[in-house]
Amino acid sequence: MISQPLAMAATLILVVLAQICTSVTSLSEADKITSLPGQPPVKFNQYAGYITVDENQHRALFYYFAEAESEPASKPLVLWLNGGPGCSSVGAGALVEHGPFKPSENALVKNEYSWNREANMLYVESPAGVGFSYSANESFYEFVNDEITARDNLVFLQRWLTRFPEYKSNDFFITGESYAGHYVPQLAQLIVQTKTKFNLKGIAIGNPLLEFNTDLNSRAEFYWSHGLISDSTYKVFSTTCNFSQIWRQYHSETPSVSCAEANKLVTREIGNFVDRYDVTLDVCLSSIDKQAQMLNQLQETANIDVCLEDETSAYLNRKEVQEALHAKLVRVINWSICSEVLRYDNQNLEVPTIPILGELVKSGIQVFVYSGDQDSVVPLTGTRSLVNKLAKELGLNTTVPYRAWFEGRQVAGWTQVYGNILSFATIRGAGHEAPFSQPERSLVLFRSLLHGKPLPDAAPST
Template sequence: MSPRPFSMVATILFVVAQIFVTAISVSEDDKISSLPGQPPVKFQQYAGYITVDDKQQRALFYYFAEAEVDPASKPLVLWLNGGPGCSSLGAGAFVEHGPFKPTENGLVKNDYSWNKEANMLYLESPAGVGFSYSANKSFYRFIDDEITVKDSLVFLQRWFNKFPQYKNNDFFITGESYGGHYVPQLAQLIVQTKTPFNLKGIAIGNPLLEFNTDFNSRGEYFWSHGLISDLAYESLTTTCNYSQIRREAQSGSLTPACAGVGKLLSSEIGKFVDTYDVTADVCLSTIDQQSLVLSQLQETQKIDVCEEDKTHNYLNRKDVQQALHAKLVGLSTWSVCSDVVKYDMQNLEIPTIPILGKLVESGLRVLVYSGDQDSVIPLIGSRALVNALAKEIRFKTTMPYRAWFEGKQVAGWTQVYGDILSYATIRGAAHEAPFSQPERSLVLFKAFVEGKPLPEFSSS
């Protein structure tokens, strides 16, 4: 006898319920009760591993901070730091825009955390970065963009299986620096494979989009900011430019001409100016390493120039690693940028600006933004690339270049093309814009995920 319709429906509902309960119980295994030294908060946090290659036992580590209020209705945002080979946990979450900031004694609340506006998912990628690992150590010697992006897609597919309640939330992919490769390539793969994520757009800060344009804009940036002489600038334009210097140094075949220009630049800029934020002070305890995280004076608040040092110390505490469900596999120390990943640096020369064009043509919103104190990937190149892209795909300017505001102060400048492709600067911000200008970066982020224009001046 065939079962009655009611029994069939009940059976199906029971199976679905069991799947849902299993998924929730799996996610509960990754739930963080509290991080050591953490102030009390009402939102939930999760951290743990997603295996992306069962055979090779390759697993990526994530940290997830739910939105402070009403996470079910807020967008889900994946954040990817650059490098290649640097940590989204250590840089993105704990130095830039996560819910907490490290101190000598523990953590303090970040007043400008991005989880005020979204559910924030930080991924340490590729394997070999931070707490992410591969049991097969030979993997570390052959990493490139294709492998990294494919692993990230597998991660997302399996992460959504753990957290099915977020499958219908608006989804955005964000990042900075070499994230200019990871972010658009991952978005393109999602579109090409028709993976059923509710992807709405991408945002990338100070991104590497086109090797020659981005690197050669450094010379003009240094000269215009008074960091190098007329002679040095002339040498960059006539003898050996920055892309040549980087290309030759990378291949281990630096010519005498380029070596001479490089030596001149080093002598003029010196080691007490960090190229990631040309107006900032340096953390003297890490001056030899030229810390990527530097200071910026914002109103009366002094940004901690040694934030990265404190993050390093905090994430190497055993009680912190235990709370995060993290482990060190084949390593003795967590570091913000990997010592084991041997990335194929030829990937730096893969242009990703054409991918942005394909993404906006597919209907995804794309934001490129620049901290205007960064000379590593200066606004000069990024702005020119976005403007040229808009002309190439015949997107007309729908919002002319104008200032945008945080409160009553100019926070940067912006231009919008076709109501879907936009460029913005963040005034006074470094390579890691949310670290050096947290309040302005939060305003920009909020406008982006809400699909609204950046604010104009308001007298009220």
């Protein structure tokens, strides 16, 4: 028979647990989005709001979460981080690339290649100072670095899962692009090192900055091979001054005569009407010439709205949209797709993260590196050589030899797999933001990552 004191204690515990559960439920329900302005009807849940990552600094990260279109309880949880450093995962990742909706005129249209067809997608504006994320201490923006970003992202995840405990046991993947070649592996490494109880299965990074010299200096060959610069200018970059030297000199000191001349040559030959993030895609003319009102109409190339970033900025700056997202502007007047207040530590860009990929592989974490093959900012040639070199250092045998992969009846890119744990793939016809310019092929690649299967090796039979 249970004594009266024990019974009272048990009752008290149950009351406390009920209060905790109610509190957690109320927090997640408070973040629930009823409907976004101009949104078509959908059957999945959406949430948005803030997670405080540092009480002393009053620092909070903003997130947007789109549950999987079907059976969210059994689908993986995927965190997406855009790069920059300082660009928005909500604006770029969710609304421009692979979220459930895309802005169109004054409304939203359904994205038929949304990644939430396959997973529960969590987009986080990180670090503070990006998008709607903020620190009440403005001086924080002056010294942000990789270590702070990784720690804040880990705290965010821990606290977000407290708010959404039903996803704690789901397979977990961390994904991103560009400077997320730092954010993603560093966060994964911190999870492994701290033995945080996430069900981390793998990471995927697109056109990632992994090793500064290799990535930047592969630009010259890419420009030359795509006809963007002349033979003589390519020779200058090969013999006189390379891109990593130009970057260092322009960010730390007065450029030398030779590097200034090299930079002048490449700028003149490429010009302002080529998107270096996707050299085959037309540019948004209204972004280049804000005075030309006649050019403010949509510029479209092969059904790709190249002015989508402008439309996204306009959409997220609407007051009713911010209210629907439970978002606010702190210490900034307007939302911008890349931060105008953040001063990231540029020395961090030169810290190689390719060794971290090696550590993750050794820990049993799947590593998937992919490249849109029309990106000249972080070209595929540098990335491919880095992954191949890493595989050799780890002693991984090639398990899928370099070959074409398919989406439908067309070649979608090329791929190579090492030891069934380290993968590289290109996405044919894609730029730096691969899901923007090649959404269907990117979705096939994403599905392959989640299911741990090789990319399709043949076109379907007719």
